[in-house]
Amino acid sequence: AQSVSQxxxxxxxxxxxxxxxxxxxxxxxxxxxFWYVQYPGQHLQLLLKYFSGDPLVKGIKGFEAEFIKxxxxxxxxxxxxxxxxxxxxxxxxxxxDSSYKLIFGSGTRLLVRP
Amino acid sequence: xxxxxxxPSWVICKSGTSVKIExxxxxxxxxxxxxxxxxxxQSLMLMATSNxxxxxxxxxxxxxxxxxxNHASLTLxxxxxxxxxxxxxxxxxxxxxxxxxxxYFGPGTRLTVT
Numbered sequence: 001a002q003s004v005s006q007x008x009x010x011x012x013x014x015x016x017x018x019x020x021x022x023x024x025x026x027x028x029x030x031x032x033x034f035w036y037v038q039y040p041g042q043h044l045q046l047l048l049k050y051f052s053g054d055p056l057v058k059g060i061k062g063f064e065a066e067f068i069k070x071x072x073x074x075x076x077x078x079x080x081x082x083x084x085x086x087x088x089x090x091x092x093x094x095x096x097d098s099s100y101k102l103i104f105g106s107g108t109r110l111l112v113r114p
Numbered sequence: 115x116x117x118x119x120x121x122p123s124w125v126i127c128k129s130g131t132s133v134k135i136e137x138x139x140x141x142x143x144x145x146x147x148x149x150x151x152x153x154x155x156q157s158l159m160l161m162a163t164s165n166x167x168x169x170x171x172x173x174x175x176x177x178x179x180x181x182x183x184n185h186a187s188l189t190l191x192x193x194x195x196x197x198x199x200x201x202x203x204x205x206x207x208x209x210x211x212x213x214x215x216x217x218y219f220g221p222g223t224r225l226t227v228t
Contacts, residue, residue: 034216036219042221043207043219043220043221043222044158044207044209044219045219046216049216090157090158100146100148100163100211100214100217101148101160101163102148102158102160102209102217103160104157104158104159104160105157106156106157107156107157109155
């Protein structure tokens with residue numbers, strides 16, 4: 001069965017540190033890739049998405065992600081985190097032939113210390 | 115744009131009763147809506163996919179007679195949890211899409227069954 005793996009369940013960083021959250025998926029066909037963020041007490045928001053084209057995708061709030069097809073990966077990065085980035089981050093994959101269904105990773109809880 | 119609302123935001127009901135949750139797309143027509151369930155500190159689990167005017171498609175392991183989904187219009191889908199039990203207590207989230215792969219998420223509904 002297809003799956004999405006996020007290897008870091010909890011990450012603690014100090015402000016200004018660099019962030020990289022891993023995401024791998026197990027599906028060999030064409031996919032769309034997403035990163036969502038869920039701030040405490042708020043609903044899911046789209047950070048960025050990859051459908052096609054340049055594998056380096058820039059999103060909101062200084063986040064970016066790189067799609068590496070050969071590694072089935074879509075890692076999220078931010079050069080310098082802020083306290084306000086404290087949230088839970090979810091990677092999600094949508095197969096092109098799956099009627100838009102999203103498969104979510106287990107999420108990574110990020111705590112940024114001021 | 116692309117706002118999805120849910121009502122109620124939280125609900126407490128007694129065991130054995132039914133509760134209805136509404137999901138509305140406020141500024142676009144949602145050809146497809148999705149219902150997810152999120153347990154504390156866990157990821158989103160897709161429950162069902164709902165296309166306007168047709169029966170919902172349930173994921174494996176989700177009881178369709180317990181979780182009744184109706185998508186009667188392009189802006190409204192409802193999830194009814196029938197004969198609720200304490201193990202149905204969870205955070206229920208809907209999302210909507212308009213013929214695309216990007217889903218817009220509602221703020222969620224917290225259900226507590228006593």
